[in-house]
Amino acid sequence: AQSVAQPEDQVNVAEGNPLTVKCTYSVSGNPYLFWYVQYPNRGLQFLLKYITGDNLVKGSYGFEAEFNKSQTSFHLKKPSALVSDSALYFCAVRDMRYGGSQGNLIFGKGTKLSVKP
Amino acid sequence: DGGITQSPKYLFRKEGQNVTLSCEQNLNHDAMYWYRQDPGQGLRLIYYSQIVNDFQKGDIAEGYSVSREKKESFPLTVTSAQKNPTAFYLCASSYRGQGGTDTQYFGPGTRLTVL
Numbered sequence: 244a245q246s247v248a249q250p251e252d253q254v255n256v257a258e259g260n261p262l263t264v265k266c267t268y269s270v271s272g273n274p275y276l277f278w279y280v281q282y283p284n285r286g287l288q289f290l291l292k293y294i295t296g297d298n299l300v301k302g303s304y305g306f307e308a309e310f311n312k313s314q315t316s317f318h319l320k321k322p323s324a325l326v327s328d329s330a331l332y333f334c335a336v337r338d339m340r341y342g343g344s345q346g347n348l349i350f351g352k353g354t355k356l357s358v359k360p
Numbered sequence: 361d362g363g364i365t366q367s368p369k370y371l372f373r374k375e376g377q378n379v380t381l382s383c384e385q386n387l388n389h390d391a392m393y394w395y396r397q398d399p400g401q402g403l404r405l406i407y408y409s410q411i412v413n414d415f416q417k418g419d420i421a422e423g424y425s426v427s428r429e430k431k432e433s434f435p436l437t438v439t440s441a442q443k444n445p446t447a448f449y450l451c452a453s454s455y456r457g458q459g460g461t462d463t464q465y466f467g468p469g470t471r472l473t474v475l
Contacts, residue, residue: 285468
């Protein structure tokens with residue numbers, strides 16, 4: 244079965260420190276992976292995606308993610324956290340049934356990032 | 361959130377009532393999606409539509425209905441058959457095709473509460 248796991252419900256980081264939000268996936272074939280961020284009572288904002296090519300993907304607001312095929316992971320990272328990065332982060336993988344043509348996403352349960360001053 | 365609007369922002373429903381949530385996009389996207397978000401459960405797919413006049417059930421379609429009469433619009437009706445409708449509902453859209461590489465963009469959401 245296809246799935247996405249975010250093993251940490253919450254990640255706490257001090258401002259200025261590097262942050263990592265973890266994501267692992269299980270999908271048939273080559274994965275298409277996405278990260279979104281959600282602020283309270285708002286919709287999801289797209290951060291970045293991995294489709295193919297360089298394993299290190301750079302996205303919005305200084306975030307990047309590293310695709311690791313052997314570990315089936317796609318961890319989100321940022322070198323220096325800001326208080327304003329505090330939000331709920333979702334990892335998603337394209338549902339590859341029917342070859343992915345239907346475009347559906349399978350989401351993880353989310354990780355709450357808290358950045359303290 | 362730009363380009364996708366959802367209304368209303370907050371909606372209250374009495375038990376036994378049907379309610380309709382609006383989703384409109386001006387991004388010229390072919391595909392549209394409805395998700396339900398509950399605390400600690402991530403997002404779950406309710407319905408999706410790849411083209412006008414066609415839609416498919418997602419993982420939790422029971423108690424919901426949709427229509428896709430126009431490319432720009434994909435309204436969701438929460439019927440009285442949905443036993444636990446209190447949730448945050450998110451609409452998304454994307455271009456279609458490209459083998460599933462297209463990005464989904466989300467609206468601001470509607471929070472539905474059953475009284």
